[in-house]
Amino acid sequence: MRFDRVRLSNFKCYEDADLRLDVGVTVIHGLNGSGKSSLLEACFFALYGSKALDETLDEVVTIGAEETTVELWFTHDGESYHIRREIRSRDGDARTTKCVLDGEDRTIDGATDVRNFVTELLRMDTEAFLNCAYVRQGEVNKLINADPSTRQDMLDDLLQLGTLEEYRQRASQARVGVGRVRDDKQGALSEVEDQIEAKAEKNLHDRLNDLESEAAEIDCEIDRYEQNREQAVETRDEAEAVLDEYEQKQEELESLESDIDDLREQIGETEREREQLAERIEQRTETLSERRDRRDQLLEGVEQFETVEARAESDDLTREQLDTEIDAVEAEIEEVTDQIREQSVEKQEADSTRESLLESAADLEETATERREEASQLEAELEDAEDNLANKREKVAELTAEIEEIHERFEDAPIAIGEADAHYETVSDDLSTCREQLAERRTELENARERVSEAESLLDAGKCPTCGQPVEDSPHVDALGERRERVSELETAVADLEEREERLETKLERAEDLREREQRAAELEQNRDNIEQILDERESSIDEKRDRIEQLRAQADEDEQAAAEKRDEAAAAEDRVDEITEAIAKRNREHGELKERLEQLEQIDTTLEEIDQLQSDVERFREQRAEKETVNDERRERLAEKRERRDELRETFDETQIERARQQHENATSYLEEVGETLDDLEGQRTELQEQIGAITNELDALEQLRDRRDELTTTVQRLNSLYEEVEQLEETYAQLRAQLRQQNVETLERMLNETFELVYENDTYSHIDLDGSYELTVYQKDGETLDPDQLSGGERALFNLSLRCAIYRLLAEGIEGTAPMPPLILDEPTVFLDAGHVGQLVELIETMRDLGVEQILVVSHDEKLVDAADDLVTVTKDSTTNRSTVERQPARERLLEADD
Template identity: 35%
Template sequence: MLKYLKVENIRSYQDLDIHFKNGVTVISGVNGSGKSSLLEACFTGLFGSRTLTKDFTITDIVRKGATKASILLEFEQNGNVYSMEQVFRNDPESGRASNTRSVLKVNGQIFTDQAKRTYDSILSLLRMDEEAFRNCVYIRQGEIDVLINAKPADRQKMIDDLLQIGKLEDYRERAGSARIGVGRHQRDTERQIKEVKNETAEIESKDPVGSLNRLLTEASQIKEHHADVIKKRDKARSGIDELRSKLGEYEQLTLQKKSISAQILACNSKKTEAFESISNSTSSIQSLRSRINELEQSVFSIKAQMEWDGEVEQMLVHAEKQELVERKKLNDAEQKKALHAQNIENAHRTLQQLSSQIKDMDLSLKSNLKKKEDVAAQIEKLKVSLEDAQAEKLHMAGEIESLGFTPKKLSGLEDIIELVQTQQKSLHGDKMKLFARKEEINKRIKKSKQLMDQGKCPTCGQDLHGSAMHETIRSDEEQLASLENELAAITKKEEEFGLKMEQLKQVKAVSKKMEDCDNRIRSSNEIIDMSEKMLQDHASRIDDDSKRSNEAVSHKQEIEATVAQLKEQEQLLLESVSVSFKKHAEALEKLDLAKKAQQKFIESGSKLKDIEKLEERIHSEQEKIGLLEQQIKDGKQRLSEIDKRMGGIDAGSLRSLLQQYEEALGNIEDDIRKLEERKTEVMKQTGMAEKEIERLSRLQQELRSLQHRSDFLAAVYRDAEELESMYMRIRAELRSRNVGALDALINEIFGFMYSNNAYSHVQLDPDYNLTIFGKDGTPLEPKLLSGGERAIFNLVLRCAIYRLLSMAMNGPAQGSTLPPLIMDEPTVFLDRGHVQQLIRLIDRMRDFGVVQIIIVSHDEALIDSADHLFYVEKDPITNTSSITAR
């Protein structure tokens, strides 16, 4: 039983508290006021975001512009009070929202605070999920005939899930899937057993154990033979090493002999070269002494020319000092001349720059004066434009006030337009519903009159003896007249809202023009401020240009006077440079003579050093000749000793014997290589035999394991078959029981609702297909019933399922009850007669023990029959719904 609902920022509700009581509660109000949103809040409060779809998301249930929303729902069951709290976060800019908190409390204590656990707890408590809740407890607007219109397979699943036997089909499918999986594993295991047996037979046919024994015997024999051959090889190698040692000694002595002979020959050659070197050095010394005499005569002549009696080096130093003094004087004179010329050039360049600056400043002054005049004219034009815009704005404000608005109210203009459009759509929807009801009543009156003309009852088709059909037709005609009045009233409201919308559009257009005027005024003020600043800037520039021009003219006159003075000093500097140049040239000539004397003096010293080196070389060559003669004597003595040692060795016999030993060693090594190759082959074959024996052992073990596995899978397959059959049998038995019970309940309620009608009973087959039978036994599908009768029949079916589910839940769990029966706009397609039938059905459900029934409707008959009434209203300005108890 629902006890309390609190919502914040859900749909059109900003803040709402509502307490529910036992009995029939009707929630009424105009279309679009937010009635159905209350039921959706209860539904979402129970099951959280699982009730939403891709077309109706969290952002759709959160109030426009809000960042946080919440639902708190309290209900009572089994003597306990449960409360479900759902909290949502919303980001209006990104359009993303989420269910951030989901808490279930039991008697005020937190039971769980995780979304998945709270959802599972509600499913366990109510014994149904959100889909079953919609199909049994909560009849949403437009979904009243879901069960009848559903496909047979979908209807079976819906009712089986509601009656808690749909899980048996899930268990059967799981058992069937397990059986198929086990069968697949059985086939794979049999295939593996066959492959293992084939491979085992193939290995056994090769007799790997016998092959291994033969190979081990052969390996032992090869090992013994290999040891004998190795001993022979080592003996041959020792003999070869000894012979090679003797031959090596003989060849070493031969090489030494050749080397000593070559050394003696080289010493004789070097001795001859030393004698030639001594002769050449003596001739060179004579030539050098002659050159030294010539150089000394040339130096004496230069000293006489320069009138110098001292050393050559001191003469060169004196000449360099004189040249340096004269060169410094010349550089000073030329620098003064260059500096003076640069000063003159700089003065001319400065004069040109000043002339250019004076010209540019005159042009800039004229330009700034022109710009100042233009800016002043532009400011005057802008002020005139500003006054026009201000006058236009005042005119627009007057137009808005004449339309009933003030500038302060313009901020909510879009919301008012949206609200009026919503009300227009709501009126259009009401008008279409009234047209549909009018068409239905016209058809019913036409059909009744035709049957009246034939003398038959329009309900059962029997003769009209004692029938009150004239009263029924009159009642329909009165209802038709009432609909005409309602249509006229709605049409009048549509015209009023149309006129209001046109007025709002005019206000919106004028408001747009006012915004344009404000933009023009703001833009003009900004341009005027900027232009006045430009005017001040141009005036400042004119003053600066005038001052700079006067200063430049004064500076130009000063520079012209300076240029005249510099030209007078230029001639004196030219004469000073000419004198310094002549004196420097004379100093350079003397310096060149001193340098030549210095070079000849240095060359003479170098020749003396060359003579000393040649005399040293002659002495060295004489000593070298003595050493070479001693080396020749020693070499001849060593040759005599080597000839004595080589006399006792027969090199030919040693080479012949060495060749025999090497041939024998080659044959022995070939035998060893063949033995090792055979040994490797035997080892390889031995390893292969051992691997085959090891593989055979593993295959035998694997075969035993696979056979055990095959036996186990066969047993599991049989168990899965039995389990699948058991679930199918139990499901069929339970469905048979439920079909019988549901058939009885449907006919009980159907008989109560249609006791005086043309229908006798309803038949429900094992697949939940429904058939209605007339009193004459004619079968009729529920889909062929009229709109109102089909709606009543759907309510009968839902109430029967509700009762059956309640009876099933009250059996094993004493005291438990289902949630209240909730209906959203069940009278949409019902006429007055059918509405009365609905009221009788509601009373019947109360007699059956349904504690709480909640209905959303604006039908007056339902409102009058309610125990509790709530009225929902929406503020057209704030778009906020509110609810009051009546």
């Protein structure tokens, strides 16, 4: 497996970073605190999410940002994958809003599902990844510092031996479960045998025969009573038929009586309606006479009709003639109305023309006044502008003098004017570089002082300052002097850098003063140029104002003359308005006379319409009265038919036959009630016997089922005894297999650990390393003496742990059944506890792992020896002003070409 690319947005100190990674050894280089380790943490976070973080989720979001995105492209077992995680932070509460893994043939969505898929794909969870492939800063001694039990669990999980223990525990649980079920079944078998013995003592078959005989006798008696009941039912039904026929005829007779009464009532009601219609006809006739009289009165009050069609006598007047006369009057009204409207429009236009002329005259007079005022104002502004020009000329002279003074001061400066910005940037860069170097030297000095202090403490205790062994016969006694010399060298270097920092700070202050003076000179020159340009513009503006004053006064004279002409035209328009107003009044009088004539004609038309309606009502009421007479004739015929049918039904009734049927029905009903009670008693006795028979039958069936159950339980107990023995053997097999595999892995891991440690360790003091079945580690010296790993010196202990981690990585990569795809080997600041000599051995260890086939090794370090050994170099830098980091990748071939140049 290898990481191909990582892209970050607002992750910790990275605002935007995109880094491609290749096979081989990649060293991530940069100053302390620049963000090197954050790149590896981002890869780890992309794989496992929040489980990979030591801090809370909101702490990975860049300060000031609300959204973070981490993307990782990687290849595993020949297949490419891409993971994208997005985080949103609101008010300190961060949560994952998107997590998607895309493969060549699948897509997985959701943080939990992605983490589970990665765990299954790599065959390791977060903890296993840290224990195998990812050596984080400060955790190089994690395995060696762990107690044997914890180390055993960690390595067993990495080597998948924990699965066998899980299987053994499952087998143990299964064995206990089978034993529990077997005991339950054995108890159930004993209980069934007791139940069978109890039922056999009840003589169930003899009791069943007695009950069946008694039930047969009761069945015969029930049959006799049921035959008698059937005869009684037949008699009752025949009597009911006679009574039903009587009731049907009685109902028909009652219905006929009701129909006869209804017909009489309907005939009477209809006759009353005919009388009402006669009264309404009489009323309409009287009203019709009144309306004719009113029509004659209205016609007498109307002048002679104008149209030919309307000149007939009043008695012969028709609605059509009246409509013609109304249309003629309405046409005259419309014609007069149109004339009034046209004259009103003409008056409005004349009135509007007059108003417009008056407004134009007022506007012209106002414009003339404004122009004369503007001319006066321009004359005053002209005097002020001439005074202002003199002041500006004096200001230009003052600026020129100040600029010349600044130029004179630059004659004694180390730079010429115009070079101040570049000089300031150069001094500022020198000061930043000096401060970075001073921070590195102070960190190295602090680490060196700690090593000397630790060594002096061990020396005072009689132990070697390097390896912690007794001073006698120790090969590392002289190391303390070298460390003290290193502290002295670093103290001198720090003092020199502090002195240089002070000189550069003073130089930076002088450079800043020169830059400010240069900027002031530029501002003054710009102001002088602006004022000179304003002077040119103002002189031109004064001439323009003089011309404008003359022009405004000439235009004011023209406006006043035009206003007088407009007022003359407005007076003529007002005379025309008076003429039109008199004509409109005449037309309005004609319009009123025509409206009055139209109202009279419409009253006549309304009266004629009422006469027509009254004549129509009289005719309609007469027709309705005739129709009701016809309906009553039909009802009288139906009434005669129903009376005849009523008389026929009265003659068919036989009271004697009906009384006999009633008596038979009463006797049969009484017998059925009595025999029903008797049969109910017999049925109850038979039911009780059947229940007893059923109970005994059920007991016999239960006895047979108990015997079948006993046979089944006997077979089940025998099978469970056999299964218990098999599961017990399986549990023992898993335990033995785990012990065998652990021993095989211990032997292989011990061999790989010795090969790796021997390869990178150059001291002849140690013979070999022993790893027992409990993962207890022992270091053997050449003289046969043993040491615990924590008795090694700091650098040796670090190399020992790195060797152990690399050996575990090799074991997992080779696997039990062949090679397996492994994650990149990641080493975060592995040189923290190493001196210069041990760093060289670490380089050899990394080269060895690459030669053994590790496809990708990622190392975070600021050590130059590791940088030289890299195939690819990734440089991380942090901007001190924004506190944001950037990355730059440089392959080894490009670095070699730069070195040759």
